[in-house]
Every structure is written in C-alpha cells, then in structure tokens.
Amino acid sequence: GAVVSQHPSRVICKSGTSVKIECRSLDFQATTMFWYRQFPKQSLMLMATSNEGSKATYEQGVEKDKFLINHASLTLSTLTVTSAHPEDSSFYICSARDRGPGVTYGYTFGSGTRLTVV
C-alpha cells in the first residue's frame, strides 16, 4: 500500500531558528500533498495544499511567510517553520493523495512531527 514517510518525528529548536520537516511518498507519485497542524486533543487543521512544481495554496489565517512549503518533486514536500516561536510548538502532519484501485482516490498520512520551540 501507499506509504508516506515524514521526518523528523520529533524536533526541539530554539526560538528564532528555522526547522524543516520532510514528507516523502515512498511508492507512489504525489502531485498534491497537504500539511496539517494539530493541537493537543483537537482535530487536524489544514494549513496548506502543496502542489508539485507550483506555489502552495494556504488556508485562511495561515502565514505563508512563516510556514514555507516547497514541493520540488513528485515525491517530496517540505514544510519550513521560519523564525520559530514557542506558539509554533505543535504536531504537524502531512498527507498525500494516492490513486487507489480504479479511479478511487485515497489519502495517506505521514506519522507526524512533534515540534517544540524553547
């Protein structure tokens, strides 16, 4: 089945530094990937849609200069949290659309990244 690899699983960084999170589709090509943020005991909040070879589409209220998304290849999307601050601490999850049997689409998720900014 489709697998999405997300790294790192945990990262601690100092306030003011930048952190990059990678999301790779291992056995399929993902023209579209999605980035989510999840606060404790809450649902996933969609941040942006990452499109291969073009600019990401951000959801309302998400700072595009704070959360830089790059989707340079069909198997890799990255999320860079720039000038991170403690309020950016959260659980970040990526997802990729994969083509299932026939024309049925599915969504496969990475295992998530817990970011702690100190």
Next chain:
Amino acid sequence: AQTVTQSQPEMSVQEAETVTLSCTYDTSESNYYLFWYKQPPSRQMILVIRQEAYKQQNATENRFSVNFQKAAKSFSLKISDSQLGDTAMYFCAPPKIQGAQKLVFGQGTRLTINP
C-alpha cells in the same frame, strides 16, 4: 463550503459492544467520497473506511460499517464487537471530488473501549 459535524465529543463502551459514531456534513457536490479515519495514541492517521457517494450500498470493512444517508447528509460509523485496540480519536471527513480535493476533518470523537 464543506462542513462536517461530529456531535459526540467522547464515547465510552465496554469491549465486545457495538458503538455508532455520528457524522453529518454539508456539501454542494453530488459525487464525492466520504472517509472515516482513526487516530490512536500513536497519532498515526489510519483510514478506517471509505464510501463513494454514488453507491447506495453501505461500505463495510470487517467490523466497521457505515450508515450512509445521502439525502440527510449523514455518514455514521458502526463498530461491531469493539476491541481494546479500537480506542482512538475518530474523524469524519467528506472530500470534494474536483481539484485539489483537500481533506478537512470534523471535530472528532474520542472513543474509549473499556475492558
């Protein structure tokens, strides 16, 4: 705009019991897919079941089945013979069929299976 509502923030049942999680949604699309995902304590999102809106037959995956009422825009998840490993957050998600088809989620239902 698509919206989903999961009206049960938390549920708790005994092992082997049957439990139904509710989900209602709003969409202007006529053809679409509906999903239920679970998120166990590991926080890995796992697809539980998928329903195609144009199919009248309710989807079934082993102990998991749905009650899909298209006119009512209702998509409930039934878990039969519940097991301890079913303890998780369950999210309902209705995607669109066109364009980027971004996947958004309801508020989730925290299900606890007690021994």
